Amino acid sequence: MKAGVYVCHCGNNISDTVDIGELIDFARGLEGVSVVRDHLFMCSEMAWEMIRRDIVNGLVDRVVIAACTPKNHEKFFRSALEAAGLSKYMLEIANIREQCSWPHKSEKKYATEKAKLLVRSAVSKAALLEPLEDITFSIEKSVLVIGGGIGGITASLDLGNMGYRVYLVEKEPSVGGKLTKFDKIFPLNDCASCVVSPMMAEVATHPLIELITYAEIEDVEGSFGNFRVRVRKKQTYVDWDKCIGCGACTTVCPSKARVPDEFNEGLGWRTAMYIPSPHAVPRKAVHDPNVCVNCGKKTFGTKRFLRNGKEYLTPCEKACPTGAINRSIRWDPEGEIIELDIGAIIVAVGYQVMDKEVFKEYAPHSPNVITALQFERILSPTGPTEGRILKPSDMQKPNAISFISCVGSRDARYHTYCSKVCCLYMLKQARLVKEKNPEINVYIHMIDVRAPGKDLEEYYVQTRQLGINIIRGKVGGIEVLPDGKLRILGFDADIGTPVEVEVDLVVLATAIELPEDARKLARKLGINIDSSGFLKEDHPKLRTVESSLDGIFIAGCCQGPKDVSETIAQAKAAATAVAALMAGDKVRVEPYIAEVSNELCGGCGICISLCPYNALEMAEGSDETEKRVVKRDVRTCKGCGICVSSCPSGAISLSGYDDDQISAQIGAMLGVMAVRV
């Protein structure tokens, strides 16, 4: 072996602490080291060329860099090896900056000693490196977008327009997400459904986009380029190919079969047969088995029978002009499983707002204490009051409305983060109230108004000018008075005194959080959740739409609170990132995966039970003489090495982190030849 050791000064970041001369002399004395050089900046073009030339001239057949952490410049140094025609994996980095010169700068002598050990450790591992090559896979050029809100729709359209096949999976019967519930959106106060409806129609009719609504992700296998996804489509009892969305079935469904309407945030009712919203895309009826009262004692999922000599049809079946409803199909709670081959996944599952019931101090039992999303429905022309501002309790016009901000956000008891959009949407709602009914008194209780962003501060100033009372200070509680009025026990921080306001309607800006089922989804996908409870991006600044797993991207409010424009920006970024990865025909991955030796494998299967990715399976011999051995799937193995360390026969190896390589590193730290125990 001819190892080249290249020691970096990193300006003086390393050389101030580590005695470079001593380190070089030490490296020269190591077995198998043919060349030792130093450079002021090993990450410079000149140093790169120096390394490349050493390899080309045959002086060096493996490279040890003593510099900063491999996270920094590993790729850069690999490229020098590649340019010289050597396997780029014949490289080992001794981290003598982040893990030596910087944290040990006050003990220079010992830092030099540690640097020597780190270099020796790297050299001894380098001796055992193998000229690996990248593993390449063919790539499935289709994308799964999970979540059909504005983020998912945007990403799907972008990818569809770029020519990729897209599957858009939405758990509700209709796409559109939360945005369809809004009346108007800031800062232009333009109609929300006018923004989203054309996009919903486009996504439904796009030739490359397949909409799978009323469906959830069952499980995900495989990895980037080749995911195998199983989607569970819930049973509706309505043949969507025949349903024309006329709504006839919804009008005959008896009113005793009703539940609070999800689209109206519980402010109205819907029946068991329903079309989720007036904007619904696809506009199809859905049967809710939990609500159905089984008209005429015809239980859904049971066989047809004759009544009065005729085949009995339930009212909904009878009403349907196209015969799309068949309540006699066997009820299958599992629904239908659709299997998809997917190259990359975008998760855009959005958010939920906290329930008002959590906040006992804000009189949640009063029907006139509502969340901002409920108020959004009251403001909307498609809502329960058809856009008239009325109290839910008696459908009368309120004389005064209070908005309370930071309910559950910026509060150590619930969420420490700021939900970001509440200030602006409260200003918007207050403004819409003033525009519709100027005589209603509007109070906003805020800790402070946060309106950064284009045109948003101006929006705030304009709103103030409409005569809205903005009171800076947190609200301690709400009392329900005998006449049903609500007394706000607030505080005015500007004048430093408690204030009390009596109003008829209270709107709570409850915190945005990750939906409960999104956590389950994250677990199925294997992506992480951050400390504030949202999906975690790979890097807070550089890789904001990538998850920690290759080929899985995140966009929109499931990554953190965002307004519509930011969600769209992130969805477009995610779509572009996916497209960039899939542009080539092949995907290249590092060859650091497990390898099972057929000779040594005893077929015990311990590794199979421990593999986090089900990448291992028992292969039965073709005849009785052939023994059972474990096979590893190249595509699903992620190279964690759990199987390697668990194999009782030592039959599994892990390229790049093999037993002998790690043993050599251990031995090098002690200056002895490693012996396996």
Next chain:
Amino acid sequence: MSDEFRPNIIGFACQWCAYQSADLAGTLKYEYPSTIKLIRVPCSGRVDSAFVLEALALGVDGVFVAGCPEAECHYRFGNRIAKIRTAMLRNILPEFGIESARLRFEHVSSSDAVKFVEFAKEFDKQIRKLGPTPLRGDKHE
């Protein structure tokens, strides 16, 4: 060199969390004892019991295995396996005449440089208190 005992400590650090927390500690110029030397592994679950025994048999004074925070393992549950393994090893170490306290498992998040540094200092102190490994023979430099 003074006669004061300087322990030799090896830490197996997972590349996603523990190794990165040490990198971050360096970047932030937090100091911790230079007796601590890390070996990078893909996952703490990669750390074979044999590596730990090997290191101790060769005369290392202290060994630790550091992985991702509980329930946040990059490989789903490798850290849990590592934790169980170290716990079992700690049980059998006294049979070889080695104090259990010479082996530790620690959860460190990639963003928690403070925890890494505190752990490093504390473990170094603990090993100093225990003194040189009973297995330390002439093999040591």
